[in-house]
Amino acid sequence: MKIVLIGFMCSGKSKVGRVLSQKLKWPHFDTDELITKQVGATPGEIISSQGEPVFRDLEKKAVSVVAMLNDCVISTGGGVPLDAGNMTELSKNGTLVWLRVRPETVLKRAGNLNSRPLIDKNDPLGSVKARLADREKFYAQAKIVIDVDDVSPEQAAQKILDMINIPSK
Ligand code: S3P
Secondary structure, three states: OEEEEEOOOOOOHHHHHHHHHHHHOOOEEEHHHHHHHHHOOOHHHHHHHHOHHHHHHHHHHHHHHHOOOOOEEEEOOOOHHHOHHHHHHHHOOEEEEEEEOOHHHHHHHHOOHHHOOOOOOOOHHHHHHHHHHHHHHHHOOOOEEEEOOOOOHHHHHHHHHHHOOOOOO
16 A cells, blocks of 8 residues: 645645655655656746646656555645546555645745745735635545644654554565
């Protein structure tokens, strides 16, 4: 099996994924990192320079590669669950975990908004609220939900492990 972390930007998917992988001694894959290595540009840079559809296409290919793996932890980009095919592939042999975050927390953690083209700099809170509201139904497909506003990546990882029964090999 594998653990697949989904959720909005700045929910801590990459950090929690790294902690989980250390605890489980499983490899960790991060779709945004795979794309960055492959293209030599970050998701934000690809979206700004080539447009979102180009990025979503690369993302779908990265998902289909990691979806084939087992005994690993996968951190996904915030838009991965919007594609039904991505969710079908990741659910096969994967336990989906939604790291749920409040809009205010997203902005507290986001840092420089220039690297986040999907957040409107003229109305950051409004745009995050609207996008999050649109996406909740996709994230809600996860079997497990962890609220991460007030917990560290370490605590979130431990909560996940407490809720998932990992079969021993
Ligand atoms: C996106 C989230 C980003 C990245 C890209 C698009 C999104 O990843 O994949 O900028 O659509 O929410 P993080 O969720 O890791 O920030």
